Amino acid sequence: MKVRPAGPEDAVALSQAHAFGFDSPWRPAEFAALLTNPGVFALLAQLGCDCGMILCRAVVDEVEVLTIAVDSGRRGKGIGRALLTAAMNHAQAAGAVTAFLEVGVDNAAALALYGRAGFRRTGLRKNYYDRGDGEPADALVMRLDFPAGRA
Numbered sequence: 001m002k003v004r005p006a007g008p009e010d011a012v013a014l015s016q017a018h019a020f021g022f023d024s025p026w027r028p029a030e031f032a033a034l035l036t037n038p039g040v041f042a043l044l045a046q047l048g049c050d051c052g053m054i055l056c057r058a059v060v061d062e063v064e065v066l067t068i069a070v071d072s073g074r075r076g077k078g079i080g081r082a083l084l085t086a087a088m089n090h091a092q093a094a095g096a097v098t099a100f101l102e103v104g105v106d107n108a109a110a111l112a113l114y115g116r117a118g119f120r121r122t123g124l125r126k127n128y129y130d131r132g133d134g135e136p137a138d139a140l141v142m143r144l145d146f147p148a149g150r151a
């Protein structure tokens, strides 16, 4: 498996990979626009074809994981971990010392991925996600402090 940087020219591939994880994927134009912002970066995982993506935003010494998705037929094989590790390494090399993200309290796979990577709960946002069934889900805010000298 290969993890490679993705720029605005990869907006279609990013949108298609985002659809692996979400019913309402962000459109190519949204990815293209986001990736013109300073500090925003994306990675694509390739295993034969594109099988996953991650999008992050780094501001000064913090990086936020905006979204991550892996092909449902290829989950549980370390692709999400590889994307997250590569993104955090990239952010740390660019000067980040802390990472943040939000995740639904009902998202067991993502909670496992982030917990294994060292993220810890730092806050709770009530009724943060509209799940479309009348029952919004709370979000955990999770934080990871990079060990000094890890990059």
Ligand SMILES: CC(C)(COP(=O)(O)OP(=O)(O)OC[C@H]1O[C@@H](n2cnc3c(N)ncnc32)[C@H](O)[C@@H]1OP(=O)(O)O)[C@@H](O)C(=O)NCCC(=O)NCCS
Pocket: 020, 021, 022, 067, 068, 069, 070, 071, 074, 075, 076, 077, 078, 079, 080, 081, 082, 102, 103, 104, 107, 108, 109, 110, 112, 113, 114, 116
């Ligand atoms: C979350 C997601 C990206 C994980 O991708 P993945 O490629 O399956 O993750 P990995 O195979 O790298 O697994 C990472 C770790 O989480 C664990 N894990 C993954 N899915 C799990 C599940 N459903 N239940 C329990 N643990 C799980 C793995 O065992 C692994 O632990 P390890 O490092 O000790 O082996 C994927 O499930 C996905 O695309 N979900 C839909 C989109 C989504 O919810 N994104 C996150 C929004 S916050």
